[in-house]
Amino acid sequence: MRHEAFEHFFDEGLVEAHLKPLKHGKEASVHLFRADPRTTGEELVALKLYHPLDRRDFRDETLYRDGEFIKERRMRVALEHKTRYGRELQGSLWVGREWETLKKLDGGVGVPRPIEATQDAILMSYIGDEDVPAPRLHEYRHDDLDELASLWEQLHRAIERMLYRDVVHGDLSSYNILVWDGAVTLIDFPQAVDPKKNRHAQSFLERDVCRLGEHFERRGLHRPWQRIAHDLWTAWLFADLVPEELRGLTT
Numbered sequence: 001m002r003h004e005a006f007e008h009f010f011d012e013g014l015v016e017a018h019l020k021p022l023k024h025g026k027e028a029s030v031h032l033f034r035a036d037p038r039t040t041g042e043e044l045v046a047l048k049l050y051h052p053l054d055r056r057d058f059r060d061e062t063l064y065r066d067g068e069f070i071k072e073r074r075m076r077v078a079l080e081h082k083t084r085y086g087r088e089l090q091g092s093l094w095v096g097r098e099w100e101t102l103k104k105l106d107g108g109v110g111v112p113r114p115i116e117a118t119q120d121a122i123l124m125s126y127i128g129d130e131d132v133p134a135p136r137l138h139e140y141r142h143d144d145l146d147e148l149a150s151l152w153e154q155l156h157r158a159i160e161r162m163l164y165r166d167v168v169h170g171d172l173s174s175y176n177i178l179v180w181d182g183a184v185t186l187i188d189f190p191q192a193v194d195p196k197k198n199r200h201a202q203s204f205l206e207r208d209v210c211r212l213g214e215h216f217e218r219r220g221l222h223r224p225w226q227r228i229a230h231d232l233w234t235a236w237l238f239a240d241l242v243p244e245e246l247r248g249l250t251t
């Protein structure tokens with residue numbers, strides 16, 4: 001399968017062969033490629049290819065874009081009026097935001113390593129092996145309660161680390177988390193928001209934590225989810241007042 005949107009990645013010598021499509025989502029399809037390890041540092045990579053604009057299921061952007069100022073008037077008007085140009089712009093803002101967020105989180109928070117992006121696709125490290133991609137937390141079968149608790153602890157720490165890098169996922173659920181070799185990887189960031197800018201960030205954080213909470217509750221792990229979300233937010237809010245050595249990221 002040779003898709004026009006793949007060409008750039010072949011031309012740049014990053015990928016060598018398209019192995020198979022992995023998933024077809026609401027906004028994008030994800031494909032497995034054999035990579036050139038000399039240019040990417042990986043044997044296998046995942047390419048997330050956003051659907052053409054007319055087939056993308058756009059969510060209501062306004063809450064997510066809160067606090068982001070678009071300098072150019074022409075762009076602002078187009079976005080407001082959802083013109084053809086506005087939709088195109090929205091599409092590339094979407095891909096751009098996922099790319100910028102992956103770069104911000106790389107090395108420190110468990111996310112795929114971003115390698116290269118175009119207007120409509122992102123090349124990143126692949127989680128899984130040649131036979132099977134990493135299962136999503138949603139379909140992952142844990143061994144026992146200890147393992148379940150460890151998965152949650154990892155996620156708690158990841159959400160906290162993201163927050164300190166000014167990122168709230170905004171669409172976190174058991175569908176956007178991969179589990180491989182006992183470790184979690186967070187994916188799917190186009191709607192991520194900056195808690196320093198977006199006035200809805202705290203409610204996004206709370207929704208992220210509580211939605212994961214519902215997943216863990218169903219599997220028998222009980223935690224005070226609402227309070228955890230609240231504590232994460234307040235600790236982050238006051239972090240500037242506390243010296244870094246004393247901050248003690250909850251472990």
Ligand SMILES: Nc1ncnc2c1ncn2[C@@H]1O[C@H](COP(=O)(O)OP(=O)(O)OP(=O)(O)O)[C@@H](O)[C@H]1O
Nearest residue numbers: 023025026027028030046112125126127133187188
């Ligand atoms: N780096 C990766 N390694 C392995 N699998 C991945 C990777 N990135 C994405 N996937 C797989 O592709 C699926 C879709 O990716 P993603 O969630 O980013 O796109 P999406 O269009 O928002 O999908 P959805 O509508 O299902 O949320 C994921 O659920 C996951 O199974």
Ligand SMILES: [Mg+2]
Nearest residue numbers: 025175176188
């Ligand atoms: Mg997804």
